[in-house]
Amino acid sequence: MLVIDALLQGILIGLLFALVALGLTIIFGVMDIVNFAHGEFLMLGMYAVYWTNYFLNIDPLLALPVSAALGVLLGLASYYWLIRYLLRGPAIAQLFGTFGLMLFLQYLAMFLFSADYRMIDKGVLVGKSYSIGPFIFDGTKLAAGFLSLISFAVVYYFLYKTKTGKALQATAINKEAATYMGIKTDKMNALAWAIGGGTVGIAGGLLVNFYYAYPMVGILFVMIAFACVALGGFGSIKGVFFAGLLVGIIMMIFPVFGQIIGSDFLGPHFKFTIVYLAYFIIVVVRPQGLFGWKN
Secondary structure (H helix, E strand, C coil): CHHHHHHHHHHHHHHHHHHHHHHHHHHHHHHCCCCCCHHHHHHHHHHHHHHHHHHHCCCCCCCHHHHHHHHHHHHHHHHHHHHHHHCCCCHHHHHHHHHHHHHHHHHHHHHHHCCCCECCCCCCCCCCEEEECCEEEEHHHHHHHHHHHHHHHHHHHHHHHCHHHHHHHHHHHCHHHHHHCCCCHHHHHHHHHHHHHHHHHHHHHHHCCCCCECCCHHHHHHHHHHHHHHHHCCCCHHHHHHHHHHHHHHHHHHHHHHHHHCCCCCCHHHHHHHHHHHHHHHHHHCCCCCCCCCC
């Protein structure tokens, strides 16, 4: 029973991990750029919902459009004010550019909000649990998993069922050929950053319901997102979804095994070690990830 409960809890948190990593893999798939500031977009999305709830007394779930809008604006501003210029230089400039953006946003948040840990304590689902059969689920985590799945499905539909989404895919596959076909690749690049920022903003708005917001929180979750992207295959939408679920399940289920067999190595303090060990094994066996390099 403990193992099944951990499996279900892992699926819920894994859906959120998949949403966090979704924007990262879209940006890489379209532009071959790793956004080191992705975690800081998440962090600011957390603060957006926290402060909206704190000052306006709006339920955190109803404040998600605020974090989504902030994420979209951050993505667009990053592309038009920074990335577009970095594209003229070598790849190393792009890496250092997004790394510098990460540091800027971290210390800006520390200047504006201090280093204090903040967490939402009022909301319709905050502090509530629900029983489904023999299992008990935290209301905020249940909502986070469900809304993450919906958000992921909406983006997937947009990418694979709409004309603009197919143009974005064409840009990812071959930018030069897409240009010849009349696709404005500069706008597609900006759209990729907007989607990336918007989705991770939503993820941050969901996460702050049950996790502390502080200026350095993005580092933890962007490392998980990198693992999900690498496991699923860089640029693979389907891959990052299943990789997110896998990471969530590993994080939740191995501490249970450790409890059963009485092993400290499999305890909760080592759950990230297990995740990165699984990542190492998979990339050694299959370097392109579970679902290839690009989907």
